[in-house]
Amino acid sequence: MILLTKSRETVARLQDRNVIGGTLTSNVLRYVLENIWMTVKDCWKIQEAMISWFTTNKTRKNPYVRKYVYRDGEFISVFRTISPGDNVLVFNSLSHERYEIIELFTKIPNIRIIDHNKKDVTVQVNPIWKYNPKNVVVISKQFYKIMFAVLIPPLTIELFKIKETSMTTLNTATIYCVHCMIEEDMSGGIYSPFTIQPxxxxxxxxxxxxxxxxxxxxxxxxxxxxxxxxxxxxxxxxxxxxxxxxxxxxxxxxxxxxxxxxxxxxxxxxxxxxxxxxxxxxxxxxxxxxxxxxxxxxxxxxxxxxxxxxxxxxxxxxxxxxxxxxxxxxxxxxxxxxxxxxxxxxxxxxxxxxxxxxxxxxxxxxxxxxxxxxxxxxxxxxxxxxxxxxxxxxxxxxxxxxxxxxxxxxxxxxxxxxxxxxxxxxxxxxxxxxxxxxxxxxxxxxxxxxxxxxxxxxxxxxxxxNYLSNAFNYDTDIFIIDKNVTGYCLYAIVPLIKATYPCDVFLLSYRTFLDGITSKRSSSNVGLMILHRQSFTCQINYESLVHCDVDPNISIQSILPGSRTVFKTNLAGTNKGTRLKYINLEMFQPMELLTLRIFS
CATH class of the missing domain: 2.70.98.30 (Golgi alpha-mannosidase II; domain 4)
Structure with missing residues (x-):
């Protein structure tokens, strides 16, 4: 709770037009970057603690997972490669199911990945390459990129296990390049699992x-x-x-x-x-x-x-x-x-x-x-x-x-x-x-x-x-479990909700409501949910590729089973509001926000 309060306070202080627009002097920008980086790491610690709490024995206090944040060409979190025996937890933070291509680094290309149903998922092994000033693309022999496809239900944590396989060539990508070369190792060898064609x-x-x-x-x-x-x-x-x-x-x-x-x-x-x-x-x-x-x-x-x-x-x-x-x-x-x-x-x-x-x-x-x-x-x-x-x-x-x-x-x-x-x-x-x-x-x-x-x-x-925009704005959360502590993970899949939201309703935020200035006055049984109706045009046909509810009306008991009372309130949740049992299109119109104060 201390880290969460600290992170919220820092984000509130950074809501300045010059900070958001990036129009700052270089010295002030370094200070802002340091605050953002500290806040991000605090949020990662909170995520690690909660993912560990959801997937292991509740008596265990120390987190056993490590957050992994990666973008091609930029490492944001600590560098980490996976190997056979490691496990990967993938969390879908969206309110709709998500099909995603997960990318990880490894030193061993002969890898297969199985899901919570003990079925193999589709895997692709890509090379890691760098441009050489001599105008040559150099392909690494030490590191490889592992890509695998996942379909994660809404607000669900799913486990994937890393295994070893002998059939490497089935998953490796084919390279077409003219000015490419394999980097040499200390012994002078140039063996690579990839095939290079002109x-x-x-x-x-x-x-x-x-x-x-x-x-x-x-x-x-x-x-x-x-x-x-x-x-x-x-x-x-x-x-x-x-x-x-x-x-x-x-x-x-x-x-x-x-x-x-x-x-x-x-x-x-x-x-x-x-x-x-x-x-x-x-x-x-x-x-x-x-x-x-x-x-x-x-x-x-x-x-x-x-x-x-x-x-x-x-x-x-x-x-x-x-x-x-x-x-x-x-x-x-x-x-x-x-x-x-x-x-x-x-x-x-x-x-x-x-x-x-x-x-x-x-x-x-x-x-x-x-x-x-x-x-x-x-x-x-x-x-x-x-x-x-x-x-x-x-x-x-x-x-x-x-x-x-x-x-x-x-x-x-x-x-x-x-x-x-x-x-x-x-x-x-x-x-x-x-x-x-x-x-x-x-x-x-x-x-x-x-x-x-x-x-x-x-x-x-x-x-x-809308689907692709949400995928860009909210990256898939990846957590790596070292092979020495995989026994701590007791659940292969953990759904946090059992309901299906309408296709155009997006869960923007769902958090514990702090009823006061300090966390000492917070109520653990009160939550604040913010929904956004992201309407889409009906003039462009779309296939039912994502499992969602086509009915625009929402039953409170369907999306919040077990809740005692739900009130429609203002954006900050400070007003008592009006009690709700259902939400129809008239009270929750396209492109609008709806804030619910939930008592469980």
Whole structure:
């Protein structure tokens, strides 16, 4: 309780517009980063303690699991590899079931993974590679990436056991690369479980159950998407460029482009020395274009059935602007050009903090800095037939330069002071990793809910877009159990709820209610639940890929069995509120929040 109170107090103190926007001096930013890092580690300790408490004997006080937080290219938690004998606990914190690809590191590629039903799950072994300054991709012999698919029920902890297998080649990915080499060990050997094959000349094609992607042989970027269901070929052209910053009124706060040369081809020095690498396996197929250390662009398809992931195109951009003053006065962006007729001037739909969606018309008569809008979770463009949705894992700027286009601001380096109080430029030399999902969806002309869509009637994302956005915002929680303490885990699966929430209702928060300023006045039998009705458009068909309740009405006893009384209260839970027995669509409307005070 002490760590929880401390973490909440720290988060409350950091709710400053300069902290949230990142417009701080370098010294203050280090202080903020230290506070955030300490708070994150405290939250990890709380999670470790609670996961241990749920899965072992209640008399045991010390946690036996360790939180594992990993992003490709960035280790956030302590480095940890898995080996045969270890166990992995996966916690789905969402209120709906979740299909996810879990990624872990290992030193032993011959691994199989079994679930709580003692059945083998699909596993893929990918190489760990690094770009060498000699313009060569070096594949590690010491570490491997283990990927496996999981389907976790809502608010459920599930156990997976790591076992050894002799059939390594069945799960290893095939590598297609021209300038790749296996790193040598101390003995000079170069044995590797992977097979490296050359990339044939011409455009590159990747396939999944839903899509066929075509990449330009000269740039290595996506240019065409073919939908296998309809055999429709759609132009989707991706490119990276940069706005050139002005010498005045451009800095940490302000975006001001150079009117003489507003756009620069930042990849021009690397276009003749770029490298391509393709990894294909039973779970994913990915294509990576390497433009030196500046940009590693990856497009990934998921080879899974009956999951919203199968309809998504995953894009990852690793950007390293090198040490300042290299690549100075640049605003790096990624553009996605389609044939969608979203108007001239073009119209973009953006979200406002993920709670509602607003159309923005680009004013082509004004400069680009007047047309950049903030997007928190997703943005989309559409016409009467189709829609392109771009889902992001963090807030960033979005705009368009012409019809059918979305431009996403990725990274920036501006060394000038804009005179807004910071008294320094923006010269961060650290790399960044940008993750996006792309959805290409067609409007249904046979919908019984609405007529043929138009730009004025459709203001909601699709069901798949909401699903993928929640997956980005709330990562799967992974906990590793060392093989020496696996006996402490007594349960293979622990569901925290027994109910099924409606498809468009999202559990935003569920916590113990502190009835007062200090934790001494808290009531252990009082909880505070915040629900968000994330409505989705009915004009885009979706398969029942996620098990959820299609009835928009909610029975209190179905989602909160055993509760004594439930009151509808204000957001903070300070009002007594009105007593509820059921929730209908009239009292809990689309895009609204509902706070429940629960007495058990």
């Amino acid at each position: 990339i044939e000349l011409g455009d590159v094609q990747l396939e999944s159950y839903k899509h066929r992607l075509i990449f330009d042989e000269h740039t290595g970027f996506l240019k065409t998407v073919i939908e296998k269901d309809t055999l429709t070929e759609k132009p989707v052209v991706i490119d990276y460029k940069a706005f050139t910053g002005s010498y005045v009124n451009a800095g940490v706060f302000l975006l001001n482009t150079n009117t003489t040369k507003p756009i620069r081809d930042i990849l021009k020095p690397y276009r003749t020395t770029k490298l391509f690498i393709i990894l294909t396996g039973p779970l994913t197929t990915e294509f990576t274009s390497v433009y030196g250390q500046l940009l590693h662009h990856t497009v990934k398809l998921f080879n899974v059935l009956n999951s919203p992931l199968s309809s998504a195109i995953y894009i990852e951009s690793k950007i390293d602007l090198d040490v300042s003053p290299s690549n100075r006065d640049l605003e790096l962006f990624m553009s996605i050009q389609t044939d969608i007729s979203n108007g001239n001037p073009p119209e973009i739909h953006i979200d406002n903090n993920g709670f509602q969606y607003t159309p923005r018309t680009i004013n082509v008569t004004r400069r680009i800095e007047s047309n950049v809008y903030p997007v928190t979770t997703l943005s989309y463009i559409q016409d009467r037939k189709q829609r392109l949705t771009v889902i992001t894992d963090h807030a960033q700027g979005v705009t368009a330069l012409q019809e059918g286009q979305i431009v996403l601001m990725l990274d920036r380096r501006v060394l000038f002071d804009d005179g807004r109080g910071v008294n320094e430029g923006l010269a961060d030399s650290g790399g960044s990793c940008q993750r996006h999902y792309i959805l290409l969806e067609n409007f249904s002309r046979t919908s019984k809910y609405y007529p043929v869509p138009n730009s004025k009637s459709v203001q909601l994302p699709s069901f798949r877009a």
